[in-house]
Amino acid sequence: MTATSLTARGFRDALGQFATGVTVVTVEREPGTVFGMTANSFTSVSLNPMLILVCVDERAKILPLLHKKKRFGVSVLKHGKQAISEYFAQGEQNSEAEHRLALHYRSTPSGVPVLEGTLLQLSCSVVAAHVAGDHTIVLGKVEEGEIQNGEPLLFFRGEYRHIGRP
DSSP states (O other), rough: GGGGOOHHHHHHHHHHHOOOEEEEEEEETTTTTEEEEEEEEEEEEETTTTEEEEEEEETOOOHHHHHHHHHEEEEEEEETTTHHHHHSSSOOOOHHHHHHHTTTTOOOOOEEEEEESEEEEEEEEEEEEEEETEEEEEEEEEEEEEEOOOOOOEEETTTTEOOOOO
C-alpha cells in the first residue's frame, strides 16, 4: 500500500499499527456530575512546563465542556479495565452503568475529577485548543498528578492488549 492509495479507513488501520495506552478524559459537567471520553490520542508535549495533549473529535460531546470549563482530568487505564474504556467510548453515560462498572471518581485538590483505580491521574488546565481537520488538539498544562502501580491497558490493531511478560 502506498501513501497515495490510503483511504480514511486505510489510514486509520495504518495508524492502528502503533500501540497506545488507553486514557479517559474527564470534566465536571455540573457540580457533582462528571462526563468522560476514552482517548488513545494522548501524549506528553513538554517537561518544562509540563504539558500534554489530547485529540478530541469535533463531534464529541465533551469538546464544548472542555472549552467552557478549561480544566480536565486524564486517567490512564490499567490492564483489565477494557469495559471502562468501552463505556466512555460510547459517548452516553448513566449512573446505572457507572454503578455496574464500579466507577469511582475523586476530585483532585484543584477540583478536577479523575477516575480512581487507574495507573496515572493528571489534573490539567486548558492552555490552547487548535482545530486540526476533524479533531481539536487540546493542550493541557499538568497541575497535579498521582501514579499507581500496575500494568497498562493497551490498544493495538483495533484490539485491547496487555504487556506479555515471560
